[in-house]
Amino acid sequence: MNFSVVIDPGHGGVDSGAIGNDIVEKDMTLAISKIMYDEFKRMGIPVYMTREEDITLSPKDRVTKAMNFFGKDKNVILISNHINAGGGEGAEVIYSLRNDSKLSNEILDNLSSSGAKIRKSYQKSLSTNPNKDYYFILRDTNPLESIIVEYGFLDNTNDAIRLKNNYQDYALDVVEAVLDYKGIQVGDEYVVKSGDTLYGIAKKYNTNVKTLMDINGLTSTNLKVNQVLKISGDFYTVKPGDTLYGIAKKFNTSVNKIKDMNNLSSDLLTVGQKLKIPNQVIHKVKVGDTLYSIAKTYNVSVDDIKKTNKLTSNLISVNQELLIPFK
Numbered sequence: 001m002n003f004s005v006v007i008d009p010g011h012g013g014v015d016s017g018a019i020g021n022d023i024v025e026k027d028m029t030l031a032i033s034k035i036m037y038d039e040f041k042r043m044g045i046p047v048y049m050t051r052e053e054d055i056t057l058s059p060k061d062r063v064t065k066a067m068n069f070f071g072k073d074k075n076v077i078l079i080s081n082h083i084n085a086g087g088g089e090g091a092e093v094i095y096s097l098r099n100d101s102k103l104s105n106e107i108l109d110n111l112s113s114s115g116a117k118i119r120k121s122y123q124k125s126l127s128t129n130p131n132k133d134y135y136f137i138l139r140d141t142n143p144l145e146s147i148i149v150e151y152g153f154l155d156n157t158n159d160a161i162r163l164k165n166n167y168q169d170y171a172l173d174v175v176e177a178v179l180d181y182k183g184i185q186v187g188d189e190y191v192v193k194s195g196d197t198l199y200g201i202a203k204k205y206n207t208n209v210k211t212l213m214d215i216n217g218l219t220s221t222n223l224k225v226n227q228v229l230k231i232s233g234d235f236y237t238v239k240p241g242d243t244l245y246g247i248a249k250k251f252n253t254s255v256n257k258i259k260d261m262n263n264l265s266s267d268l269l270t271v272g273q274k275l276k277i278p279n280q281v282i283h284k285v286k287v288g289d290t291l292y293s294i295a296k297t298y299n300v301s302v303d304d305i306k307k308t309n310k311l312t313s314n315l316i317s318v319n320q321e322l323l324i325p326f327k
Contacts, residue, residue, distance in 0.1 A: 003182055004046040004070045006144070008080040008137060009033035013056025018085035021160035026054065028167060029081040032151070035171035035272040036079070042262060042273075043179070044203075046070070063140045077103070077178060078146040080137045083163065084153045090117035091170075094148040096138040097123055097131070103181045104147055110173035114166050116152065117159065149174060168237075168272025192227040201229065219299075238273040253277065285320040300324060 009029040011017035017025025033049055040047040048069040050062050057065070070076045084092070091111045093104035104121035112118050124134040133139035138146045151170050152159035163170075190201060198209045198221045209221065215230050223229075238247075244255045244267045255267070261276045269275075283294055291314050295302045302314070308323045316322070 003075045003077060004073070005040050005178065006048055006050065006066050006069050006076060006078045007033045007036055007040075008050045008062065008066060008078060010080060010082040012051050012054055015056060018083060018154055020085060020155035021157060023083065023154040023160055023163060025083040025085075025154065028083055028151075028154075028163065030054065032081050032167055032171045035168055035270055036081075036175050038270045038273050039172060039175045040178075043175075043184075059136045059140075062137065066137075066141055066144070072143055074143040074145065076144045078137070078141055078144045079174060079178075080146070080148045082148055082150050084150040085155045086153065087155065088119065088153045089156045089159050090119040091152050092119040092150045093121040094135060094138065094150070095121060095123060096142075096146045097125060097133050098142060099145050099147075103145070103177065106177040106181055107147075107149060107174050110177045111151070111170055114169040114173050115162055116166070116170065117162070171272060172274070190229045192223045192225055192229060194225050196223055197221070198223065217299075238269045238271055238275065240271050242269055242271075243267070244269065247275065247277075283322045283324050285316050285318055285322065287318055289316065289318075290314070291316060294322065294324070 009026070009032070011026035011029065013026075015026065017029070019025065030051070030053075034052075037047055037049055050065045051057055066078055091108060093107050095101060095104045101121050108118050108121055126132045126134050126139075135148060137148065151167065152163050154160050154163065192201075198212055198218075202209050202212055212218070212229060213221070244258060244264075248255045248258055258264070258275060258277065259267075283297075285294075291302045291305055291311075295305055305311070305322060305324065306314075
């Protein structure tokens, strides 16, 4: 990747931030930041957080940590997450004087699509020096591309309801905006360009060559310009109470296959996390079909088909529908 990300969950420890309508700013900013962190990590994008738990950070400590992760690099995007208060309504983004509004506006567009009320994106300078940013997290992190995202006003009843119901989506909206801003395709299809290789595409999307070949039914690694590749199987957004075992059972796959496809090292999940689910297709048995011929067609094993469909023998019947798992 040609960029890195620092996520700054606002407030923390003895500094609770704003409180209202059963929302504590320091807690919600941390929850939003963790979802963002996990998603950037899943995409293979270098990312750090200024705090991963409820600790107190002075402005100096916060800036020092943010600047030490990747150094003074203009290709680092710093996202400082906050919840507003003071009688207004809606989300807003403040961007540094050294940058333009493109990323901020993309974020607001995405938040709007998830139901957030939108105020504006803007810059704010010191009254004593119009050449310096008003907010320290923007002013003192030069040359990083630093922004402050205010997801709504927690003392506004409408915003508070939206925050409680949609904060997971808001976090993913910001991630998607950053990826779009940096020109990284986030959909489930990729159009092959001149010079592309399966290895390069797999690396770009944090997957592997075998998975791409299985999903697209490829028998070789040769590609054609303008060929459309499916990047992953279905996406599933983790909900409260979900476990990898339960998700695997729901989609008739295995925990290990989900972990392999998503590069997971543990069974821990985060609410709002998006998981790639191994693809399956349905094969309707035709006259002359055997489990062996079907397995050969889809480049899977007879045992895999039998396990997926809970078959106790090799006998199949015409018009029987079989789930075909991609490895």
